[in-house]
């Protein structure tokens with residue numbers, strides 16, 4: 180069959196055609212919203228019109244069959260209107276109150292995971308991992324699944340002092356953004372790459388490879404018509420591998436993950452903050468990463484027990500002090516936790532006022 | 536279908552448990568699709584050997600575009616021919632991730648015809664990601680989508696697909712039209728989005744208020760955060776209702792970072808001149824509190840990931856800008872920003888890094904924004920600063936003026 184005529188630079192479709200009539204009518208005129216259950220809320224417009232939302236988790240990787248099922252449910256209860264959230268949830272947009280209960284019932288019967296609204300753990304922002312990226316030190320989707328199976332009740336029911344945002348990045352590029360999450364897993368390589376000198380000369384451009392290294396660890400090795408890597412300087416970022424496949428950075432026994440905590444992105448109460456390193460290394464243990472899951476659950480539980488209402492993890496830690504955080508959680512404090520890269524001068528303690 | 540059946544005990548384990556399973560999704564797609572089926576076998580191999588097998592991307596794409604497709608090949612394509620090529624196609628999402636069932640089915644039908652049937656809804660930048668297809672399918676895919684009004688998103692050293700929070704579509708806190716602005720900027724900058732000519736990637740994200748639901752401040756070179764200039768209006772009757780279910784002093788007044796609120800059990804007061812518009816009180820008492828006066832946004836710039844010398848959060852460049860169609864002021868400012876970046880940035884330097892290297896002064900002068908205390912947390916602590924001759928002449932001219940008037944102006 181002949182292909183239709185291609186067009187360039189049309190841009191995305193205009194969003195307006197995807198807004199349900201109640202939104203078109205009350206656009207920009209919302210008055211307030213109320214959370215009804217952990218997975219449903221109602222927005223009330225100045226006109227008195229209402230829009231109900233039911234939020235469900237998704238694994239982010241969706242098959243076309245599942246997307247069609249979502250479309251079917253949207254047709255049945257939402258006039259076909261549905262949206263997704265930045266954090267990979269699907270939201271059914273209900274314009275008629277009488278559709279709300281039947282929708283929730285159908286979603287439950289179809290085993291959808293409803294929740295994620297309010298002071299809870301919502302869906303996890305994450306990257307591609309072994310499913311699709313070349314640099315991955317771990318699998319992001321598998322980690323997310325393992326974590327959320329264990330933390331499930333915090334999505335569907337249980338409350339916490341405030342929202343806890345989790346993220347997983349499968350290498351230090353952190354495409355999935357972990358740097359400002361309450362708790363995040365960052366996968367790390369921990370060993371200097373191995374160079375296949377035989378294939379290097381055919382497959383790689385010397386200047387490109389040397390230029391790719393952020394720490395200037397790479398220099399030419401004229402005898403081998405290849406390169407050498409200064410082990411003192413390399414911090415295992417994998418950039419060289421990206422431009423030159425014969426440089427192998429993957430190391431099944433040494434690749435692992437680190438855990439960072441206390442980040443926040445909104446400006447409520449206190450300014451946005453980066454997440455900070457607390458656990459420098461845990462081995463990769465697919466398919467379930469039990470130690471990583473246990474560590475995250477433990478941190479969530481210590482936070483739930485000790486923080487004040489509305490404090491995010493980072494705000495709680497800043498109030499009690501990092502030394503207290505390590506004490507309460509029993510996490511070993513290691514050399515990796517002291518910044519020796521770019522932030523040392525901002526992160527050392529310049530006063531003798533700390534807690535024992 | 537005749538696909539090879541892989542034994543996948545490790546990833547099968549990830550079908551157990553209550554959270555929705557991506558393995559189940561991959562299996563659903565694998566039922567009718569050879570590529571998805573091989574992706575399953577390929578992933579099981581990663582799990583059993585604890586390493587990935589994807590090669591770095593190659594240069595693939597569609598005619599006339601420099602981005603929108605991420606090339607992906609497997610090292611072990613012989614063993615898993617269905618994923619020997621497994622490229623990603625980024626489809627530019629509608630503002631706010633709104634869809635209807637017809638649009639979703641259209642996307643699925645085309646994708647089933649040419650690709651693996653696997654998607655990411657959505658990728659972290661915001662695009663609807665179609666995961667896994669072959670090089671020869673790219674042109675047909677583009678023809679099918681673009682003829683129906685869908686376009687590719689950005690990749691490489693280009694403007695990346697802008698994204699935004701739900702904004703006025705469904706949120707009472709939005710200070711400008713995030714959905715419309717995102718659409719307008721995406722249309723305005725189609726060339727910059729599809730044809731990489733920048734030093735590196737450039738991301739624009741728009742949140743309607745300081746809650747920053749798209750995490751703009753942390754992951755966009757240009758972070759547009761909605762805000763207002765007037766007072767927070769208080770509905771005291773609603774305050775009374777909240778008082779019945781919450782401890783207003785403990786949960787709101789005492790958590791106000793600027794300590795500009797008071798509540799005596801009857802009336803809530805806000806000293807608006809001291810409020811820094813953090814949104815805490817408003818999110819706790821949405822029925823009672825509401826911003827008023829002029830609405831607009833704060834423009835912040837520079838956030839990026841840790842590669843190479845550490846991550847950055849965006850910082851304030853323009854404390855307040857009005858954002859109303861056709862957004863001329865913002866569009867012109869963005870072009871000036873790109874021009875300065877183009878002149879000063881080396882390849883693979885994000886704009887935040889270039890501002891760090893060249894200094895805020897060079898940047899602000901180029902885009903015509905004056906220095907203002909709202910841009911900083913605190914002034915510099917070291918005395919190593921530059922003076923131009925013009926600066927000193929300016930200081931001296933001010934002093935000469937003072938001598939005349941007999942009044943100091945610091």
Ligand code: HEM
Pocket residue numbers: 212222263264265266342344443444445447699700701702705706707746747748749750818
């Ligand atoms: C305490 C601070 C926050 C409050 C009070 C808050 C409140 C809300 C509310 C009321 C909504 C529903 C808006 C709507 O769709 O009608 C929402 C949506 C959302 N929020 Fe937040 N939020 C906060 C922080 C964050 C942060 C830090 C993030 C992410 C980094 C985030 C991500 C989202 C996402 C992804 C949605 C779905 C809407 C969308 O995709 O645009 N929120 N938030």
Ligand code: HEM
Pocket residue numbers: 305306307311312313352353354355421592605607623655657658659660661664754839840842
């Ligand atoms: C030097 C730094 C970086 C490198 C080398 C890098 C490399 C890559 C590669 C190779 C992919 C393709 C993954 C796939 O196979 O699908 C990818 C995907 C992606 N990257 Fe990056 N990246 C970098 C930084 C970033 C940053 C800073 C962001 C966002 C702020 C980002 C956001 C994304 C997103 C959204 C995707 C799409 C895949 C997804 O949603 O998971 N990347 N990146």
Ligand code: HEM
Pocket residue numbers: 265266304344345346351352353354355356357358359360361442443444451452453454659660748749750752753754839840841842845846847848
């Ligand atoms: C130290 C550097 C960084 C900081 C401080 C930072 C900050 C943040 C914050 C606070 C969030 C919201 C987190 C959450 O919702 O859990 C976020 C999200 C995100 N970041 Fe970063 N980030 C950094 C580096 C990066 C890098 C290197 C990338 C990509 C290469 C990246 C990509 C993303 C993405 C894709 C999100 C998406 C979150 C969402 O969809 O809600 N970030 N970042």
Ligand code: HEM
Pocket residue numbers: 916917918
């Ligand atoms: C170029 C920069 C600086 C110069 C020229 C400078 C010069 C001086 C001088 C002349 C004194 C007085 C010495 C005396 O009492 O005999 C002094 C004292 C001092 N400076 Fe600096 N200083 C500089 C930067 C700094 C910085 C950056 C710091 C700390 C961050 C610092 C901390 C101190 C302290 C703690 C004292 C002792 C103050 C006291 O006894 O009350 N100085 N400095």
Ligand code: SF4
Pocket residue numbers: 306307308312313314315316348349350351352353354355
């Ligand atoms: S975080 Fe690293 S491994 Fe993961 S998708 Fe991004 S570049 Fe690839």
Ligand code: SF4
Pocket residue numbers: 371372391392393394395396397408412413414415416417418419420428
């Ligand atoms: S892994 Fe990174 S730091 Fe190490 S040699 Fe390669 S590019 Fe340089």
Ligand code: SF4
Pocket residue numbers: 700701702706707708709710742743744745746747748749
């Ligand atoms: S950023 Fe603000 S305006 Fe936008 S959806 Fe979130 S709370 Fe609403």
Ligand code: SF4
Pocket residue numbers: 448790791792793794795796805809810811812813814815816817
């Ligand atoms: S917005 Fe923040 S600073 Fe302003 S009154 Fe409310 S809590 Fe205080």
